[in-house]
């Protein structure tokens with residue numbers, strides 16, 4: 326069996342935000358049950374991407390050590406830490422001790438609406454301060470990440486302009502429900518024509534870019550439009566094969582939405598868990614009703630089978646979708 330290419334690792338479910346589109350912060354967390362830094366040494370060397378997530382990962386005092394263990398185990402992996410950015414000086418200090426990591430700071434609106442969505446007064450100022458401190462500290466793979474919800478129509482554009490103005494990357498996603506992660510949030514999922522138009526506008530902008538990397542991001546945005554419109558996912562899902570999700574207690578799932586438990590890495594090796602559950606995981610993934618579209622669940626199958634996405638990018642450039650209103 327080929328090794329996985331990507332994973333999301335939630336290192337804690339503790340969180341200092343109170344987001345409307347996520348229930349993780351409501352959990353009672355016993356930090357004694359969280360995996361220790363050394364427990365990440367088994368992560369497969371095949372990984373190209375590790376998304377360190379939470380909760381809020383920077384609430385772990387040993388996050389620097391966790392990243393160091395991950396880097397030794399997975400030398401080819403780009404390590405991306407997702408943060409709410411609520412602790413600017415702590416985050417700056419810890420990232421400074423980590424060396425080469427990517428950081429994405431969540432910002433869902435360019436102003437006080439972000440505070441409402443995140444449930445924390447001053448959250449926007451703190452997130453921006455975090456991003457600017459990291460930029461000043463020389464973190465080059467740095468960006469703002471915005472989640473489209475029913476509550477922030479039209480705000481992705483504003484966040485992208487802030488990111489562009491700072492010379493940072495911008496990433497967009499949409500609210501998802503997950504029985505094992507975010508909780509049930511179907512009502513937060515964006516549905517409106519305005520949300521679609523905004524995503525399509527950013528897609529066209531990225532298609533006009535000279536950077537091939539932006540064309541791939543445009544393809545991702547095309548899939549995000551499908552998700553918002555309730556259409557089937559345009560890329561076959563390979564959860565459990567090319568990607569997996571690891572929760573803070575060691576539970577392994579094919580992805581951070583599917584509730585199909587593969588086992589606990591405290592009870593057996595990751596490879597044994599994969600092998601033992603392979604047939605069931607393939608069946609459940611094939612029947613999955615979620616049709617999710619998130620960077621973490623889309624990138625690994627894009628790397629494994631790039632022809633479809635490349636054909637879309639070439640077609641979109643040829644058809645000049647970048648300058649048309651349609652998709």
Ligand code: SF4
Nearest residue numbers: 340342344347380409
């Ligand atoms: S979305 Fe992230 S920052 Fe917000 S409550 Fe959930 S884990 Fe915390």
Ligand code: SF4
Nearest residue numbers: 562580582613617622
């Ligand atoms: S389509 Fe289903 S199984 Fe595949 S990554 Fe999304 S939620 Fe998981």
